[in-house]
Amino acid sequence: MFKTSMAISPTPTPFAPLLFAGDWRRGLATAIELEFDGVEVSIRDPHDQVVEDLKGAIQSSGLVVSTVATGQSYYSDGLSPTSFDPNIQSKLLDRMKAIIDFAAPWKAPVIIGGVRGKLEGNPIEQKAQISRVLESIRMYTEYAEASSVSLAIEPINRYETNFINTISEALEIINQVGSENLGIISDTFHMNIEEVSLAESLRMAGPWLKGVHFVDNNRKAAGQGHIDFHELTAVLSEISYQGFIIAEILPLPDSRTAAKQAIAFFRSL
Numbered sequence: 334m335f336k337t338s339m340a341i342s343p344t345p346t347p348f349a350p351l352l353f354a355g356d357w358r359r360g361l362a363t364a365i366e367l368e369f370d371g372v373e374v375s376i377r378d379p380h381d382q383v384v385e386d387l388k389g390a391i392q393s394s395g396l397v398v399s400t401v402a403t404g405q406s407y408y409s410d411g412l413s414p415t416s417f418d419p420n421i422q423s424k425l426l427d428r429m430k431a432i433i434d435f436a437a438p439w440k441a442p443v444i445i446g447g448v449r450g451k452l453e454g455n456p457i458e459q460k461a462q463i464s465r466v467l468e469s470i471r472m473y474t475e476y477a478e479a480s481s482v483s484l485a486i487e488p489i490n491r492y493e494t495n496f497i498n499t500i501s502e503a504l505e506i507i508n509q510v511g512s513e514n515l516g517i518i519s520d521t522f523h524m525n526i527e528e529v530s531l532a533e534s535l536r537m538a539g540p541w542l543k544g545v546h547f548v549d550n551n552r553k554a555a556g557q558g559h560i561d562f563h564e565l566t567a568v569l570s571e572i573s574y575q576g577f578i579i580a581e582i583l584p585l586p587d588s589r590t591a592a593k594q595a596i597a598f599f600r601s602l
């Protein structure tokens with residue numbers, strides 16, 4: 334049995350696959366009621382009071398934070414480490430440090446997913462953007478080391494970004510960064526679009542795997558589409574995966590029903 338988690342956001346967000354976005358009290362209450370082991374928290378600005386309130390509530394809830402997501406800084410505020418603007422870089426570094434502090438009590442991996450942005454311009458400009466991202470990731474991992482927090486790159490499908498779509502591309506970046514506390518979060522929705530074989534690429538992620546977004550091909554709860562999660566849990570066992578399976582799913586038909594579908598399916602695996 335794997336530890337279970339569901340992804341919530343304390344603030345409303347245009348980024349869709351989150352449950353109870355903007356209503357963390359109901360999100361947390363539902364995770365407790367349905368006996369998830371943890372929650373993934375998607376944070377926009379870690380300096381918001383609501384983030385502090387949520388942290389306190391999780392600490393007294395018996396749940397843990399499985400993972401922390403950071404994409405809202407890009408989706409809502411346009412902050413990305415590809416930027417040539419030093420003000421953007423330093424604003425994002427400040428946020429990432431505060432997000433790592435948020436994750437620290439649980440040593441929860443902090444995800445570098447949507448936040449990494451997109452590559453733009455000609456090949457020379459894109460190369461410079463990649464260098465800036467590598468440098469930024471090095472700074473995040475260096476800061477995170479002190480509290481034993483890991484960073485984790487999430488490959489995302491081509492319709493959302495042109496930068497790191499597959500697990501092998503993420504492994505290449507990990508190799509270039511060269512930090513011990515940098516791994517991968519895989520997301521079965523994206524893998525279904527990009528990977529030749531979901532099972533093989535999970536195997537490839539092996540020791541670098543820090544978390545798994547277990548979500549079906551239609552971005553609904555696992556079990557509501559056609560991905561073979563039994564095959565994938567067999568691979569997770571084979572690679573001795575110790576992390577969470579995380580429902581990062583659309584709130585369809587509503588957040589509570591989707592959370593119930595996810596936990597029921599997780600338990601059936």
Ligand code: LER
Nearest residue numbers: 404446447489493520
């Ligand atoms: C984030 O976890 C994710 O899966 C992406 O769709 C973000 O764009």
Ligand code: MN
Nearest residue numbers: 487520546581
């Ligand atoms: Mn994801």
